[in-house]
Amino acid sequence: xxxxxxxxxxxxxxxxxxxxxxxxxxxxxxxxxxxxxxxxxxxxxxxxxxxxxxxxxxxxxxxxxxxxxxxxxxxxxxxxxxxxxxxxxxxxxxxxxxxxxxxxxxxxxxxxxxxxxxxxxxxxxxxxxxxxxxxxxxxxxxxxxxxxxxxxxxxxxxxxxxxxxxxxxxxxxxxxxxxxxxxxxxxxxxxxxxxxxxxxxxxxxxxxxxxxxxxxxxxxxxxxxxxxxxxxxxxxxxxxxxxxxxxxxxxxxxxxxxxxxxxxxxxxxxxxxxxxxxxxxxxxxxxxxxxxxxxxxxxxxxxxxxxxxxxxxxxxxxxxxxxxxxxxxxxxxxxxxxxxxxxxxxxxxxxxxxxxxxxxxxxxxxxxxxxxxxxxxxxxxxxxxxxxxxxxxxxxxxxxxxxxxxxxxxxxxxxxxxxxxxxxxxxxxxxxxxxxxxxxxxxxxxxxxxxxxxxxxxxxxxxxxxxxxxxxxxxxxxxxxxxxxxxxxxxxxxxxxxxxxxxxxxxxxxxxxxxxxxxxxxxxxxxxxxxxx
Amino acid sequence: xxxxxxxxxxxxxxxxxxxxxxxxxxxxxxxxxxxxxxxxxxxxxxxxxxxxxxxxxxxxxxxxxxxxxxxxxxxxxxxxxxxxxxxxxxxxxxxxxxxxxxxxxxxxxxxxxxxxxxxxxxxxx
Numbered sequence: 001x002x003x004x005x006x007x008x009x010x011x012x013x014x015x016x017x018x019x020x021x022x023x024x025x026x027x028x029x030x031x032x033x034x035x036x037x038x039x040x041x042x043x044x045x046x047x048x049x050x051x052x053x054x055x056x057x058x059x060x061x062x063x064x065x066x067x068x069x070x071x072x073x074x075x076x077x078x079x080x081x082x083x084x085x086x087x088x089x090x091x092x093x094x095x096x097x098x099x100x101x102x103x104x105x106x107x108x109x110x111x112x113x114x115x116x117x118x119x120x121x122x123x124x125x126x127x128x129x130x131x132x133x134x135x136x137x138x139x140x141x142x143x144x145x146x147x148x149x150x151x152x153x154x155x156x157x158x159x160x161x162x163x164x165x166x167x168x169x170x171x172x173x174x175x176x177x178x179x180x181x182x183x184x185x186x187x188x189x190x191x192x193x194x195x196x197x198x199x200x201x202x203x204x205x206x207x208x209x210x211x212x213x214x215x216x217x218x219x220x221x222x223x224x225x226x227x228x229x230x231x232x233x234x235x236x237x238x239x240x241x242x243x244x245x246x247x248x249x250x251x252x253x254x255x256x257x258x259x260x261x262x263x264x265x266x267x268x269x270x271x272x273x274x275x276x277x278x279x280x281x282x283x284x285x286x287x288x289x290x291x292x293x294x295x296x297x298x299x300x301x302x303x304x305x306x307x308x309x310x311x312x313x314x315x316x317x318x319x320x321x322x323x324x325x326x327x328x329x330x331x332x333x334x335x336x337x338x339x340x341x342x343x344x345x346x347x348x349x350x351x352x353x354x355x356x357x358x359x360x361x362x363x364x365x366x367x368x369x370x371x372x373x374x375x376x377x378x379x380x381x382x383x384x385x386x387x388x389x390x391x392x393x394x395x396x397x398x399x400x401x402x403x404x405x406x407x408x409x410x411x412x413x414x415x416x417x418x419x420x421x422x423x424x425x426x427x428x429x430x431x432x433x434x435x436x437x438x439x440x441x442x443x444x445x446x447x448x449x450x451x452x453x454x455x456x457x458x459x460x461x462x463x464x465x466x467x468x469x470x471x472x473x474x475x476x477x478x479x480x481x482x483x484x485x486x487x488x489x490x491x492x493x494x495x496x497x498x499x500x501x502x503x504x505x506x507x508x509x510x511x512x513x514x515x516x517x518x519x520x521x522x523x524x525x526x527x528x529x530x531x532x533x
Numbered sequence: 534x535x536x537x538x539x540x541x542x543x544x545x546x547x548x549x550x551x552x553x554x555x556x557x558x559x560x561x562x563x564x565x566x567x568x569x570x571x572x573x574x575x576x577x578x579x580x581x582x583x584x585x586x587x588x589x590x591x592x593x594x595x596x597x598x599x600x601x602x603x604x605x606x607x608x609x610x611x612x613x614x615x616x617x618x619x620x621x622x623x624x625x626x627x628x629x630x631x632x633x634x635x636x637x638x639x640x641x642x643x644x645x646x647x648x649x650x651x652x653x654x655x656x657x658x
Contacts (some may be wrong), residue, residue, distance in 0.1 A: 311618060312616075314638075315617035320550050327643050367620060
């Protein structure tokens with residue numbers, strides 16, 4: 001029987017070879033069998049081993065000469081999904097019984113365990129043999145430990161990546177759903193792919209019966225809000241679909257800074273989503289951000305109104321305090337016999353002036369910061385402007401016994417391009433600062449030109465500014481060397497140089513501390529563009 | 534007929550400052566406490582010069598200015614806006630509506646206001 005099957009096996013093997021007969025028939029069979037990368041054995045219908053090749057021997061750790069004629073079922077256990085198979089369920093039994101080819105791959109999760117050796121996963125092909133009345137089966141199998149491992153590691157990676165992706169998606173969804181900016185993703189036909197509750201609340205609220213507070217409830221998640229739903233109420237205000245398509249078409253974002261919609265003021269931003277596919281930029285859709293800026297705008301407007309009201313309400317009573325005190329001094333001086341009375345009236349007048357200046361400084365800062373000051377572009381000679389500014393404040397210098405003069409220089413073109421009135425303000429501010437901080441000597445102004453700019457320097461012989469305090473000079477509410485509690489309130493609000501800087505910068509010029517030495521004095525310089533004609 | 538200075542101003546304290554300032558001059562001072570009263574007095578008296586406040590209850594100074602400058606009989610009377618609004622937009626608006634000049638009340642002492650007013654009154658003969 002065994003001998004017959006050996007012949008059969010040889011015949012089977014003969015199917016693999018199509019070579020010229022260099023070797024004797026038997027040599028060739030053996031050579032092929034031992035060169036095979038797969039394990040191969042042949043059993044007869046009683047499951048007795050007829051033949052086993054070198055690879056099979058190597059893999060199972062059995063000894064070829066000792067297994068021939070043995071019942072293979074006692075030598076090797078077969079597992080399916082880690083369950084040992086009873087004899088009748090073994091694949092080869094099935095093949096012997098049915099005469100059909102059996103094939104098992106990685107997915108079939110088949111493994112074998114030789115009598116004395118470790119279990120390992122296999123792929124196998126079992127082919128029935130039938131020669132004459134004799135039946136048998138050829139089993140070709142391969143150790144697929146490596147494939148299985150790499151499959152498992154790929155599966156693990158896929159699992160981890162999927163998990164990461166799901167988590168990422170969850171984070172993204174949570175972010176999109178909780179931000180208080182309306183967020184919409186569309187495809188490149190302007191159909192909505194994703195829309196967050198805030199966007200629904202702003203754009204689809206009127207098509208639902210939701211209470212105002214429902215925004216944070218889960219109800220809003222169920223509101224249907226397609227592009228068609230949005231268009232029902234929004235299209236007459238803003239044609240969102242057309243704008244999205246135009247943004248996609250032009251590959252450019254679109255922004256509307258302020259859009260009035262019902263009682264809301266909206267800020268809208270549309271940007272195309274561009275991907276690089278090969279060398280080509282492809283637009284796959286758009287992102288739409290819809291922000292409700294109503295509250296901000298209301299606050300901004302009430303701030304404007306506040307300053308306008310403050311300007312009026314504070315200055316009106318101050319007008320009558322100042323006016324009455326001034327008139328007492330100017331017209332009724334002869335009727336006031338008591339010197340103390342006269343001093344008191346003068347104090348009231350000066351305090352009211354100071355208060356008006358403070359209010360004016362606050363208003364100026366507010367207007368400058370809001371860009372509400374309109375600057376003229378005038379071409380004018382700066383010398384008369386400087387002289388006017390000197391005249392405005394020379395009384396203060398005179399009272400302290402200080403000199404105040406414009407150095408007479410060689411005549412050159414002293415025409416600049418700026419706003420005349422604002423320039424005078426800056427000059428007057430620099431001079432009155434210099435007077436405030438100078439006790440002896442005086443203040444001299446000088447002019448130079450350089451690279452298309454006219455430089456005006458104001459040099460005093462005052463107390464000077466320490467180096468560590470110099471960089472704070474042009475900031476808001478700064479007085480050199482003063483903390484909040486030690487500030488000298490008779491020297492102003494600390495807004496003067498801040499205002500001067502903003503004015504100069506708005507006119508295309510600049511202002512800076514050119515030099516200063518403690519105990520010797522300071523030089524402040526500003527530059528303005530020279531007039532071109 | 535003598536020269537008349539009409540002041541349209543709602544704040545009683547400020548009114549009294551101007552009353553003291555312009556009393557005893559060679560022109561008559563008339564005061565109106567609201568925009569409407571100011572327009573009525575302007576029509577009746579044909580003043581030489583009008584000093585006009587902006588923020589007033591009822592009808593504001595800009596509205597008064599608009600009516601004055603559309604009235605054939607009144608449009609040639611110079612108007613000096615004397616207010617405590619000092620922002621560029623208000624100044625521009627007043628000038629574009631036909632105001633001759635614009636002064637921020639708190640920034641001018643009575644003597645300076647008087648000089649400016651008298652220069653106008655002298656010019657108008």
